Amino acid sequence: MKAALLYGPRDLRVEAAREPRLEPGEVIVRVVAAGLCGTDYSIWTGDRPVDYPRVMGHELVGNVEAVAADVTAFRPGGRVVVEPNYGCGRCPLCLEGNRNLCLSRRAVGIDVDGGFAELVRLPSRCCWPAPAVAETDALLLTEPLAVVVRAVDRGAPRRGESAAVVGAGSLGLLALQVLRARGARVLVVSRTPRRFALARELGAAATHAITDGALGETARHFSGREGVDLVVETAGTAGAVAHALELARPGARVVVTGLPHEPTPVPFFSVVRREITITGSMIYQDEFGEALRLVASGAVQTRPLITHRFSLDRIGEAFAAHAEPASIKVALDL
Ligand SMILES: [Zn+2]
Ligand SMILES: [Zn+2]
Incomplete structure (x- = not known):
């Protein structure tokens, strides 16, 4: 599969990468569209260091490609929106509901490989079924x-x-x-x-x-x-x-x-x-469902915020566009 791998600050290469392999509790999602945000930009510049090489991308909409044998909530083919942050689920903060504050919190596209790639491997709890009425474009800003x-x-x-x-x-x-x-x-x-x-x-x-x-x-x-x-x-x-x-x-x-x-x-x-x-206020705890409802109902318009779109091959231009004053949200079409 094709992926954009970051080998170091401003060293981003689109190349053939190994296909992700499913572990228990996981799904593989074929990414349809990805949003680029300030976090990606600061990783790209090196201001926010990560382990290299890293596939960035945490604002994702895609279709379920495969599910592990123990995953029952999703089937291949369904469209999903990705909630990229997850706590450890075991510490006092997670157990009291403060999973956004978990000291072992992980983020797809930052701590583990994300969705600036054709395929991304995710814990199934990171996936939300996309509301049927909402178009992929409208759902692209669900995470922010x-x-x-x-x-x-x-x-x-x-x-x-x-x-x-x-x-x-x-x-x-x-x-x-x-x-x-x-x-x-x-x-x-x-x-x-x-x-x-x-x-x-x-x-x-x-x-x-x-x-x-x-x-x-x-x-x-x-x-x-x-x-x-x-x-x-x-x-x-x-x-x-x-x-x-x-x-x-x-x-x-x-x-x-x-x-x-x-x-x-x-x-x-x-x-x-x-x-x-x-x-x-730090990312989100249980707000993802409400964000999906606000998009699906039309109470929040997200599409006017998408000012630029690029294919994965042109991801370098996407990062340049993010820094332009005229850009609001830059999207990648996979
Ligand atoms: Zn973001
Ligand atoms: Zn925790």
Whole structure:
């Protein structure tokens, strides 16, 4: 089979690879489409080291090719969406339900070979039957959507509340839509106005470019009070928490998802004096089913976010496209 193997930073080669062999509890999926995200990009550049050679790819839709003898939940031919993270299932964190926090958590496409390949081997628990009504393209963003569903719901949005999303990349544009589905009015804040027309199409009530300044003023005007009730940070920049705090009203909740590895300055005086609740959110626990429902029902539109598509042979161009300002989600067609 054909696979894209990463031999080292920026050394990605599409070549013939050994076909995966089934182990008990596993399925082999023939990949139909794969999404490329910032995690793949940081692995590709070497910022996030992995064991080489590695096949990346964790945002996957495909068809079941084969199942191990002990797997009864799937049969060859069915279309599936891949949930690529899995805990050990045995530690105290996993047993209490915090499997996203498992210290032995593994991720397909990062810790084990993933789906930038014609075939991928997966634990069967990583597969979800694709809803019949949803097209493959629409399902391609289910994985990042599950991340966003958890982040939004960690902020406990209530119908009629005002919310702000910091960042208008793929996660921000998904967070906007999940907040809308939860009944919130949403202000989208971004470094540039590049995505604001799309944000409005997807339901943003207002937009604000950070370079225009006066974030607090905009939040007060938008909310009709001291600031917004809830902020979901998706920007992944060191300044994002400070921006979130400027938008928040006293007593607000701020959910943080996308921070970079370098230290993030946080004005804690403002947190204490205004009783802001800051909540971290890490991938997902049990949100995958809800993400599939939101796609299948049409409450979340994912296809407008796919801006580029490439065949596996052109994966180098796909990584270049990911870095372009005009790209939101780059897809590979296998
Ligand atoms: Zn990803
Ligand atoms: Zn565990």
